Amino acid sequence: PVMKLISKSDNKYDDTIFDLATPLINAGVVLAGLWFTIMWVFEGDSSKSMMLAKLIIIILIYMLARFAVQLVEVFVPLVVENLNKRADMDLGGVESLIFSGLKIAIWVGAAMVVFSQLNIDITGILASATIISLVVGMALKETASNLVSGMMMVMDKPFEVGDKVTVMGVTGKVVDVGIMSTKIKTSQDHQVVIPNKSISGKEVINFAKGGPEDTPKRVNLRLNIGVGYDEEPAHVKQMLLDVVRECDYIIDDPPPTALFRDMLDSALLFRLNCWVRDYSDEWVARDWILTRVLERCIDEDIDIPYPHMQLKYDPPSVMEKEAEKNAADEERKSAEKERIRAEARIKEQAESTARMNARKEIRARIEELNTALEEEESKESEDPDDPEGGISQNRLDILAEIQELEHKLDEGSGDDD
Incomplete structure (x- = not known):
């Protein structure tokens, strides 16, 4: 019975x-x-x-x-x-x-x-x-303290594996959250092990939890741009907004802003404020925007102040021929320099576009894998032949590929902070 x-x-x-x-x-x-x-x-x-x-x-x-x-x-x-x-x-x-x-x-x-x-x-x-x-x-006082702190972190969950955090002055990606300690991998591939007791009493900055649900990993990017006093503020602000709106790393909401911030001794200071979709793209976005801003300043003849000394003199008549020769040489060198700069600009734009497209493809693949992972988890939870709820090999393979792709994104970010 x-x-x-x-x-x-x-x-x-x-x-x-x-x-x-x-x-x-x-x-x-x-x-x-x-x-x-x-x-x-x-x-x-x-x-x-x-x-x-x-x-x-x-x-x-x-x-x-x-x-x-x-x-x-x-x-x-x-x-x-x-x-x-x-x-x-x-x-x-x-x-x-x-x-x-x-x-x-x-x-x-x-x-x-x-x-x-x-x-x-x-x-x-x-x-x-x-x-x-x-x-x-x-x-075992210290061990017990770390155990209790670890259990508190389980309930509070200030961060998860894969989040970018700053703890006790250490910035990096969380690779393991254990019951005794937390392991953080920095951008220099250094693994830092921090006892949970130390973390529980310190401020934790989590870059992956600040944004809304649709862009939880967004990060604010602020750039200060200085131009000469002869430039029109409206022209400069419009140029900055045009550049940032062309960048695929930047999101439209919140909208980017360009503000006239200060009048310095030798420059007008503008603040460009925008939001990067994913914090792993912060440094490539900074590189892309600064490069395009410099190119637009050169193309539109916007003066960028820098410390320099200008010497003026009237050459004697006997040196007029030498001056003409020097002017011709200077013109030739200038033309050659312009050609080299144009080629470098084309090459850099091609590489930047290729890098941007590659990161787009990686993110699209990560989204596909996350969808497949959710389906696999749903199958496992409904599988009557797996009473212990074990993790399947297929799910482990998906997690490994996601981790590898995220590592590629981090490697190409150029983040050295």
């Missing part, structure tokens, strides 16, 4: 629990039979019956403790894996710690019950255990 009832249940763990409980149930039936037999055989001898009854109770306690340990062995890995998925943390290192702690607690509890059944005074043992616990607790 019990098996028939279990077979009708949709719970995927009831079969496992019943298999583990079957030896305990059988032993309980046998021990109950022994109990009644002993009580009947030694009806007149209470001391023998009590001794044998205590022996049966001790055996039953052992069976119950063993059953509890088996449950821990089955369900602790499942609970840890569930936490891994929900919190996006690697709790594998703490799995053995949780299992060992629960196992010790079960057997110690069982031993205390057995001692009480045998009328053994355990006051001295408890006092010694208390002292040992205090010593161990003092020795």
